[in-house]
Amino acid sequence: MRSEMNVRSLAVPGFFADVQALWAVVRREWTIFVRYPSWIIAMFIWPVIFPMGYILTARALSGIDGSGLTTFQNTTGLNEYVGYIAVGTMVWMWQNIVLWAVGYSLRNEQMRGTLESNWLSPTWRFAYLLGSSIPQMVSMFMLMLVSGLEYAFLFKVDFDGSLWLTLLVILAAIPSVYGLGFAFASVVITMKEANAFVFLVRGVVMIFCGITYPLAILPGWMQTVSQWLPQTYIIHAMRTAALSTEGFSAIAFDLKMLLLFGAFWLAVGYLLFSMMERRARQTGAIGQY
Amino acid sequence: MQTQPLSQPTLTSHLRALYALIRKDWKQYWRYPLNAVSQIFQPLIWIAPVYFMGQAFSVDGKAIGFSQYSGTTDFMSFILLGTVLESFINAVFWGMGYALKNDMDSGVMESNWLTPIPRLLILVAHSVTNLIVTAITSMGMLLLGGLIFGFSASGDVLKAFVPIIPMMLGLYGFGFAFAALVMLLREANTLVDVSSFLVQIFSGSNFPVNALPRFLLPVALALPLTYGLDAVRAHLIGTNTILPLQWEMVLLVVFMFVMLWIGTATFHSLERRVRTLGTLGQH
Numbered sequence: 001m002r003s004e005m006n007v008r009s010l011a012v013p014g015f016f017a018d019v020q021a022l023w024a025v026v027r028r029e030w031t032i033f034v035r036y037p038s039w040i041i042a043m044f045i046w047p048v049i050f051p052m053g054y055i056l057t058a059r060a061l062s063g064i065d066g067s068g069l070t071t072f073q074n075t076t077g078l079n080e081y082v083g084y085i086a087v088g089t090m091v092w093m094w095q096n097i098v099l100w101a102v103g104y105s106l107r108n109e110q111m112r113g114t115l116e117s118n119w120l121s122p123t124w125r126f127a128y129l130l131g132s133s134i135p136q137m138v139s140m141f142m143l144m145l146v147s148g149l150e151y152a153f154l155f156k157v158d159f160d161g162s163l164w165l166t167l168l169v170i171l172a173a174i175p176s177v178y179g180l181g182f183a184f185a186s187v188v189i190t191m192k193e194a195n196a197f198v199f200l201v202r203g204v205v206m207i208f209c210g211i212t213y214p215l216a217i218l219p220g221w222m223q224t225v226s227q228w229l230p231q232t233y234i235i236h237a238m239r240t241a242a243l244s245t246e247g248f249s250a251i252a253f254d255l256k257m258l259l260l261f262g263a264f265w266l267a268v269g270y271l272l273f274s275m276m277e278r279r280a281r282q283t284g285a286i287g288q289y
Numbered sequence: 290m291q292t293q294p295l296s297q298p299t300l301t302s303h304l305r306a307l308y309a310l311i312r313k314d315w316k317q318y319w320r321y322p323l324n325a326v327s328q329i330f331q332p333l334i335w336i337a338p339v340y341f342m343g344q345a346f347s348v349d350g351k352a353i354g355f356s357q358y359s360g361t362t363d364f365m366s367f368i369l370l371g372t373v374l375e376s377f378i379n380a381v382f383w384g385m386g387y388a389l390k391n392d393m394d395s396g397v398m399e400s401n402w403l404t405p406i407p408r409l410l411i412l413v414a415h416s417v418t419n420l421i422v423t424a425i426t427s428m429g430m431l432l433l434g435g436l437i438f439g440f441s442a443s444g445d446v447l448k449a450f451v452p453i454i455p456m457m458l459g460l461y462g463f464g465f466a467f468a469a470l471v472m473l474l475r476e477a478n479t480l481v482d483v484s485s486f487l488v489q490i491f492s493g494s495n496f497p498v499n500a501l502p503r504f505l506l507p508v509a510l511a512l513p514l515t516y517g518l519d520a521v522r523a524h525l526i527g528t529n530t531i532l533p534l535q536w537e538m539v540l541l542v543v544f545m546f547v548m549l550w551i552g553t554a555t556f557h558s559l560e561r562r563v564r565t566l567g568t569l570g571q572h
Contacts, residue, residue: 038479045483053490057339060500061346061355061364068346068354075345111394196323203334212338217345 013122021123025131029105033135043139047147048154051089054212055082055155076214083157083243088211090147091235094140095177096202098133102181103198105132106189115189116286125277126270129185133178144170148242158243165241165248169234172255175262176230182269186276189286205231230261296405306406310414314388318418328422329429332372333437339368339495340438359497360529365438370525371494373427374453374518378492380423381460382485384416385468393475399569408560409553412468413461442525449524452541456517459545462552469559475568492518498531513544 033039058081062069078084106128109115118128151157180201188197205211208218208226215223215232226232237254240246280286296302319325343364346352351362359367389412392398401411434440471480491498491505492514501509509515516537522528530537563569 036475036479038474041483042479049483049486049490053486053495054338054342056490056500057368057496058342058346060358060496061343061352063354064357066354067357068352071348071354072346191323196321196327199327199331199334203330203337206334207337207341213342213345217341 017122018124018127021121022127022131025127026134029132030135033139039139043143043146044150046093047090047143047150050093051086051151051155054085054089058085058212075217078214081212082155083151083159084239085212086147086151086155086157087239087242088209088235090144090151091173091231091238092202092205092209092211093147094144094173095180095205095231096198097140097143098136098177098181099184099198099201101136102129102133102178103184103188105129106185110189110286119280119286126273129182129273133181137174137178141170160245161240161242162247165251166238168255169237169241169251169258172237172258172262173230173234176258176265177234179262179265179267179269180230183265183272186269186272190276190279205229208232209235211235230258230265233257233261298405303406303410306404307410307414307417310411311417314415314418315421318422325422328426329433332376332430333433336365336368336372336438336495340365355497358500361526363439363441363526365434366440366442366526367497367522367528368495369431369434369438369440370442370522371518373430374521375489375492375494376423376427376430377420377453377457378460378488378514379485380419381416381457381464382467382481382488384419385412385464386471386481387478388412388415389468389471390475390478393472402569409465409556412465412556416461416464444523444525444527446525449521452517452520452524452538455538455541455545456514459513459541459548462545462548462550465552466555466559469556469563472563472569473559488512488514491515494518497528513541513548516540516544 058072062072072081073079106115109118109128119125148159152159184197184201191197208222209215209229209231210218210226215226218226233254237251237258240250240254244250343352343355344350346354347362347364352364353362355364355367356362361367389398392401402408431440467480467484474480489495491501491509492512493509498506498509498515498519510531516531519528519530520534520537520541523530523534532540
């Protein structure tokens with residue numbers, strides 16, 4: 001005898017339900033974020049101390065009589081290194097924080113033991129990832145603002161460029177920076193060894209994208225690799241927009257490349273997330289860590 | 290009513306607990322082999338930008354400007370050595386403060402705290418695995434650093450260990466106080482990252498501290514680690530020292546006793562506060 005049971009779900013899925021779920025995730029993430037006030041310290045201290053390590057090393061390399069600095073000027077064609085390093089390291093910090101915050105968002109849920117139960121709710125699952133990115137973007141804008149002010153007042157960096165062009169670069173960079181974060185989160189949830197992946201990706205950015213030196217110093221093969229990384233274009237565009245008066249034409253190519261990379265990484269991010277989601281349901285391993 | 294505890298704490302039982310904690314951390318660490326391997330490459334990645342940046346300041350691989358501050362043109366050996374020592378320093382910072390945060394997150398902190406083991410022993414145990422792993426990864430780092438960046442040390446390795454011992458013991462004092470602070474604030478990442486990064490900058494891990502602007506120099510000179518790094522480098526690669534070597538040793542030994550005393554007292558006081566508040570199990 002075949003018995004059938006009709007189960008009537010209480011859930012009413014739809015567009016508004018998805019938006020509500022997304023909003024709930026955003027609210028939860030924001031509450032967790034402000035719950036630990038040390039983020040305020042981080043926001044003010046990191047933009048200063050992270051580039052400071054490189055700036056002071058450059059100062060030591062310059063020498064007491066400035067002979068090293070003359071060599072630097074001859075080799076790179078740059079007059080000063082402080083603003084150059086500050087902008088490069090700021091972009092690196094942005095990507096690094098996104099990798100930890102967005103890349104770890106699902107993994108953290110897994111570690112806390114709430115991922116499996118959340119997954120069982122009749123919500124749009126991508127909302128978990130997207131929702132954790134939105135408060136992150138807000139905090140990143142705050143960090144960039146604080147960084148700019150600190151560089152101008154503490155490091156005496158002359159921001160001769162345009163604020164609007166700098167904002168345009170930031171907007172154009174968001175899809176590739178966060179797309180990479182989405183892809184990363186999906187890989188981490190499957191492979192579990194999140195630290196190693198963060199170290200790898202941020203290490204690649206650190207070495208190949210020229211955060212503290214002009215790319216011309218790198219060997220030829222490394223320069224080729226750097227052309228395939230969106231962060232190279234972000235750093236170049238940001239430096240040009242914020243520090244020079246060259247205008248839109250000097251960053252037009254970078255913006256085009258950033259939009260192309262952005263579309264690519266968002267697509268890869270969503271695809272990897274869908275694959276991970278399907279795999280998680282098949283293997284039933286989503287709750288394991 | 291008199292209660293007779295079932296536990297019989299002795300030196301042997303403490304050593305057994307220490308061994309159990311180290312084994313647990315060791316097992317957990319190697320459970321994620323990719324993370325373990327990445328620890329060798331991670332510090333090398335951090336100093337790679339300095340390597341390329343240094344090339345722009347050098348002529349034929351020799352940083353003449355750098356030698357005016359440090360006494361050596363080989364800036365990469367200077368930095369690599371600083372990075373290795375910094376890894377040990379971080380092992381104590383991370384090993385204790387961060388391990389407590391991990392225990393809080395995974396919900397075992399309160400139950401561990403209820404066991405009849407001295408609490409400082411729990412902290413020391415958490416740092417041992419980190420120190421062993423750091424020793425292994427440092428060897429890998431120096432080997433790889435030699436291949437990639439051309440690290441060379443011509444000095445006396447045994448003599449270089451003499452300043453390392455009081456420096457590391459003094460650092461445990463720092464670590465105890467820091468771990469207690471993590472227990473109280475329940476948030477370790479920012480605290481650990483910011484403090485270890487600041488210590489790294491001001492102790493001269495990547496550059497000679499006399500290159501610091503004058504107003505920042507007192508901060509560097511107030512850190513015992515500055516003298517430790519300075520003495521080790523002088524022994525291994527013959528750099529200039531801030532003070533005569535014997536004076537640096539005296540300072541390191543004095544700092545060791547002072548830091549152990551302050552660290553232990555701070556830990557006991559803050560730990561008592563956390564137990565009074567009843568927030569041990571929260572995170």
